[in-house]
Amino acid sequence: MTPAIELTRLRKRYGRHTAVDSLDLSIETGTVFGLIGPNGAGKTTTLRMILDIIRPTEGTIRVLGEDPRRGGPALRRRIGFIPGELRLDGRATGRRMLDFYAEVSGPVRPGMIGELADRLDLDLSRPVHALSKGNKQKLGVVQAFMHEPPLLVLDEPTSGLDPLVQREFLHLITDARDRGQTVLLSSHVLSEIQQTADVVAVLSQGKVVAEGDVASLRLGAVRRVRAGLLATDESTIREQLGALPQVTDLEVRGAAETVRVSATVEGDIDPLVKVLAHHRVIDLAIEEPDLEESVLRLYGEPSQSEEGGRDA
Template sequence: MTTAVAFEAVTKRFGSTEALRGVTLEIPSGSVFGIIGPNGAGKTTAMRILLDLMRPSSGSVKVLGFGPREGGVALRRNIGYLPGELILEGRVTGAALLAHYTRLSGHVRRGRITELADRLGVDLHRQVRTLSKGNKQKLGIIQALMHEPELLILDEPTSGIDPLVQQTFHALVHEAQDRGATVLLSSHVLSEVEQVAEQVAILKQGEIVTTSTVLALRETAKRRISAVLSGADASEVRASLASIPNLGEVRVVEQENALTLRLTGVLGGNPDPLVKALAAFSVADVSIEAPNLEDAVLDLYGQNGGAS
């Protein structure tokens, strides 16, 4: 498997502040890769270094086999970039703006811009300054995708757009991957990354906490559990649950009917032992939530000194 993007011990300093601290990371070609982290974690700095908008203080970077500086115009035309803080010329129509970007990006196949505009639901005949934040963001997505580049670098791409359009965007990302493109996506919205990415790197204060597949990371998350038991004794229930591995603190509350108990807690790992333990009682209701990416990330931040 070839590598589309590689960071090797990359550090970026702004005075006494280190935005990136020895980041080493490889992103496989043809993958959708997510960079997760709160604001200030270093996500945007890493992306700007890939585009040679910033230079690393130390370490090295390769993008599609080239250093960002030595790759020059040819490399940049093979990249689609959507910045996290999108600023567009407002005194032109969307069509005129995208025509300008076409001259910069190189070849765009006939009908491609219209196709993307129709799917995203943006009017290209209106002046950009009259558009909402969400519609301006759609123009940014179009300019990143329209020339069908080999690498997409997307910084908080769905900021300001409604959920239905987000689903269209996710489909466009998968279509880009299907034609062989690599997609690097940054976001602090974990549900978005969970829907489109296969692998993730989690950044905290300029350092990589972990890299993982989304599936493996989700499986490390704890499940929230709740149950209502009828005709059960609280001490017997607690004794039965005590031997279950990876079961966090469980709260057992007697309801108005002393024989009815409500349990709430969290469970890591396989739910099978819990289900078997509860089967010894009369279960009026039970809920075991599927683990999600957000819980796994928050757990990792907690294990590494707390979330910032």
């Protein structure tokens, strides 16, 4: 099956600044693909090139089997897009605005606009200029989803949405995938990526520094370990655990007959477990980090764009 999006050695320069550097990505049809990275990593630039809003300096792009530079309106009607900085205004009601977009984007199934508005708790009778930021964002979500396009490109789509609406938005993404649509989701809300994405790519300074499913990105990440040991000598356990190279932030405290151990483990946890197994363990907690911790380790120090921290 032809990938929904295929990027080959994609590069974008702004003068001396390289926003995207030799980017290779292949996004399979019918999947949710998460794109994450710090401000200035190149996420928004990449999405804009995919949509032919800006042109690459080098490299090739294929979107739904076509070159977006030549696909024209017919290709754009097959894509639903939420920009990172959504600007909507005007005296028209939300309903009239969406009716206009429906004429531009192509056929919309009868009742679809109302169904989406109900799911997002959006009042379509109010003028657009009178809507709050969150309700304008809901309007943007409806216009992207309403014609059920083969491809959805979503740049920070839940900005301004309250938690309940965010949850419903995630259901919209999974519903779209179940219908066979492809979703490219760029987000700083890493829980969104964890809950919806099939594959994740991490961008840093315009390059992919990691790619895989969410579970694979968590492998090798740090773990928090807390244990209670009965009738154990503090100095002995401190010496045993302190000798393990993967153990850091070690704290060993005695309390009555119990020794409390707290440590950070990076990588293989088996050596620590084997040390603890020589003692009587009365409680043990091993906390796997969420995706955010894993991603931050991949980034190192987040880069800052030349635009004061905004995504390039």
